Amino acid sequence: MAEQSKEQQETVGRVMHEFKHGELKTSAGKKVTNPKQAIAIGLREAGASKDESDEKNEENLKQTKERERRGETAKAEAGGGGKGSGKAGSTSNADKSKGELYEEAKAKDVPGRSTMSKQELAKAVGNSGK
Numbered sequence: 007m008a009e010q011s012k013e014q015q016e017t018v019g020r021v022m023h024e025f026k027h028g029e030l031k032t033s034a035g036k037k038v039t040n041p042k043q044a045i046a047i048g049l050r051e052a053g054a055s056k057d058e059s060d061e062k063n064e065e066n067l068k069q070t071k072e073r074e075r076r077g078e079t080a081k082a083e084a085g086g087g088g089k090g091s092g093k094a095g096s097t098s099n100a101d102k103s104k105g106e107l108y109e110e111a112k113a114k115d116v117p118g119r120s121t122m123s124k125q126e127l128a129k130a131v132g133n134s135g136k
Contacts, residue, residue: 014052021048099128
């Protein structure tokens with residue numbers, strides 16, 4: 007398998023994240039349930055498909071990056087955010103999802119975070135910086 011660029015790895019990772027959370031849809035709008043289909047979609051969106059020409063792969067990656075910048079991915083639409091989602095560090099803990107609070111707690115290495123409720127995570131993340 008050929009080496010993937012950082013952009014391609016991030017795109018495949020996003021697509022697999024969407025698949026894992028049941029947000030990945032086919033072009034017909036149906037939910038993707040087959041992991042092999044999710045991988046194929048990820049590689050195609052990332053411009054790393056072995057079944058496409060180099061020119062077509064470059065075009066696919068360019069289109070995907072444009073869509074990500076506009077926030078037209080399932081992850082962005084579901085509020086999962088990402089780089090351009092507007093959910094930067096200025097958001098209060100009350101406005102954050104449990105997943106976002108968990109990721110912040112993980113970054114701050116809060117012990118016992120996996121069993122905490124959203125309220126407990128918010129409290130732990132708020133207090134860990136003090």
